Amino acid sequence: MAPALLKSTTASAAIPTVHGGGNGFHGGGSFPGGGGGGEFPRRLPAHTYRLGMWLGLIPIVMLFVAFTSAGVVRSGLSTDWAGFTLPRVLWLNTMLLLASSATLELSRRSLTAGLGRMFAGWLYTTAALGLAFVGGQLMAWRELIARGVYLATNPSSSFFYLLTAAHGVHLLGGIAALLYMLFRARVMVAEPARRTALEVTAIYRHFMDGLWIYIFLLLVRWS
Amino acid sequence: MALALALVVTIITVVSLVLFAWHPWWFPISIAAEARAVDHQFAITFLITGVIFVLAQLGLAFLIWRNRDRGDARPAAYILGNSKLEASWTLLAAVIFLGLSFMGYRLWATTQFTGAAPGALKIEVWGEQYAWHFHYPGPDGRFGATRVELIDDTSGNELGLDRKNDPDAKDDIVTDELAVPVNHPVELILRSKDVTHSLFIRELRFKQDLVPGMEIPVHFTATRLGDYEIACAELCGMGHFGMRSVLHVMTEEDYQKWLTAQTTGQ
């Protein structure tokens, strides 16, 4: 039956795909990963969850854009901005974080290939590296405190603590998601549909890496 | 229903129009050339917005009345739009509104982009919770430096001048009210001791925030003698409503007398 179009429009719409049979809904919650949840548990196509994640990155970008512009304004404003040497451990931390992105990719590939043990193994490594990064950040803080550089010591130190803390908090959220997936590792290996959770977590983690590089460069510039 | 609504909209329009035309409550007089220019821009804006207001509201009323469902078989008109009409009224709106914007350019430029005339009388205006202070440089024409550590309200040193050691400060005058000579360019430099305040003198038709950490200049030339109230127009705390002072516009002679009287009191 030809659609009666009274104005020329192009029909384009995403149809929520239903896996398996044509009726009923497969068990599966909504983002993030795992678990029955909603009234009528349903699985949306992977690209929907990816879209949600990409969109979720936008406000995080805006947050750091706002912090950056505050820093730019503040550093140009008065004469009291004094740089300080960044703790060396930051370089190590950066390497750890980049490594964790690599291990996350290995984990993802293992999952796609159905290699359950390797998937979990690399996932543990990723989480561990992430936690090591956070630990390293705390060490950097301790070093600064030992040097007498606190939050309020100088606007440059204020921004240092602010940016590293904000980044760290967001990263911890991502690590929590990783740990949750480890907890549900068996289900994830079993059901291909559930792997989206790892994909979106990977997007988030890689973004956190990129964000850290940006923050690090900014801090180097300001120091 | 249709009739009632159309009538009410019409009545509201007429009453509003009458109120704005008759304006029993209105701006105070203008006491500066810049202020009169602002009034002129206001008048143009009132005219244009007034016409738009009347046309839009009466148009609405008319359409409500005209197109009510009379219970007959006449169908509504299946109209999807009209590109020509859209383009026309878009262009019209753009011309009117952007035109108004550019009309105000010169006015804004003279008061904001250019500084005070050379030879202007410079006075510092200080705001604090909840009082105004006006700092005159005295005969030497130089402001004494102020230091926050020296501020002592109890001994009357509200601004932290160092009258003992600073030669520039010795002849400075600090008052609670602002006096200026008529027809003489004045430059005010706005500063704050604590939070953001705003200097609002209605008859001059301007206000300017006093921002801590900044020194913001404004300038005007008062052309009419009299006393005019000064209000704070930026929320500064619980005493915000009471932060009042007075602008005295005096003859040159009276102004000199006033200055002398202040000096003896310092």
Place this chain on the structure above:
Amino acid sequence: MAETSAAVAHTSAARKSFIRRYVFSTDHKVIGIQYYFLALFSVLVGVVLSVLMRIHLVWPGTEIPLLGKILPQGAPGGVISPEYYLSLLTIHGTLMVFFVLTVAGQSGFGNFILPLQIGAEDMAFPRLNMLSFWLTFAGLIALLAPFFVGDGPPISGWTAYPPLSAIGKAAGAGQDLWVVSIALFCVASMLGALNFITTVLDLRTRGLSLMRLPLTVWAWFITAVLALLSFAVLLAAGVLLLLDRVGGTSFFVPGGLIVGGQILDFHGGSPLLWQHLFWFFGHPEVYIVILPVMGIISHVVATFSRKPIFGYRPMVYALLAIGFLGFCVWGHHMFVSGMSPYSGFAFGVLTMAIAVPSSIKTFNWLGTLWGGKLRFTTAMLFALAFVSVFVTGGLSGIFLGQPPLDAYLHDTYFVVAHFHMIMGVAAIFGIFVGTYFWFPKMFGRMLNPTLGAIHFWLTFLGVYAIFIPMHFVGLAGTPRRYAFFSAFDFMAPLAGLERFISIAAFVTAAAQLFFLANLFWSLFWGPRASENPWQATSLEWTLPSPPPPDNFGARHPVVRHGPYELSVPGAAKDYIMQDSTEEVRVGS
């Protein structure tokens, strides 16, 4: 090993507890209603606060019964102090802008109606949706808590300008809770926004192209984009403010300040930095408030004119233009702030530019009425009144958008009149339109039209009676946020006007009782609503009232028509549902 969970789905649906169905529910319809009632509660509190303010302004020193008992800290003996007056206005503003206007139009109606209008069974991320609601709820608790604990709510206005808001003791410890409340609201909104955007992009049913979307969906979509971009900046500002308050930093406070004889320990910060950050969020925020309402108005005006919306595409472009320009004009709140006057001029021009798409929308609403067959339901009455008040409120903006005129009008009651007209009246009218229009769909019952009419007339006359006079209070130069008018000679002649405004406010506030009575009575005892009592065309009206939990179930509607196919020549009835299989030939 996939479980055949179809059976599981049915049984789990059948056996949900009260808590899972109505409290911690992931169903967008329940969440929408939760948001709606959160906004309703907030507006009642907000109106009470404004009534207290108006009593105080005209009859200061009055002992207000009950006030002394409920809130003895701030108002001992029931008398409002100037400091308490400032707390009232701070919470009034914060409540109304965030918890009423932002919530009702977008989170309330958007959540309930959007998935229905696009033929989806729920939002893209239902659990995230639920999280958003409860974060908002927590934010509301944090905002109202200072009335009952600590030193009372903050006194710096909803705009919280530092240094006043950053100076710990002077602004009150309630300021910290205010920042927490706002932060929670920001996170909730950002999560909600990504949910809305994903849903509109990915979950539209077959045949529903973007140019066939009801204007309500366009509005919710663009609003969500604005929210996604702007709330993070407010969150950033809030974090910086909190750090200045409790962390000893100096983002917003310069050095050399002295308060109460004490030199403050700050150095080098900028109060203007807060203003830029706040208003970069704050201006898009007001478009976040008005855009959903504009969508609702378009939808309802078309429905009850029995005609398509005039100029569908221009309406979409106008929404996009308003959304985009909304990000470019934040400096018009700062013309006299000490910001560069050159920037001021640029912002002024851009501000006037926004008047253009707003005008287009107004013309198109009028164009929709032209040749229509108007049905004066309560929703339509408020929609028509919206056009009137939107014009009035918008026109006062023409004054404020010109820097030299704003130099006089800034921070006077003219501004208060302007934003109340456009937000407190026009946007609220839009919420009333949505309520009267969608109540049958949401609750399965009809609201009483007689009570609706009484509510309408009293409110429409009341709001003009309150706010037209207020413009004059502003033109005379009365500054805002003044706890008393007694200190200035020039305010004395305005006393009669102020009294009139207060009385008009009391009457209008009281008139809302008709609305409340109607709402609550009809919830339980209103006549049952049919599927499509308004003979409207969008997909929500193809479902029972209220819709079943899974909305369309196995049906998966296929859209074949645009959203406003009303009075199509040659059609069987004067409306064609979007998923109708009716074919109509239209000449030229």
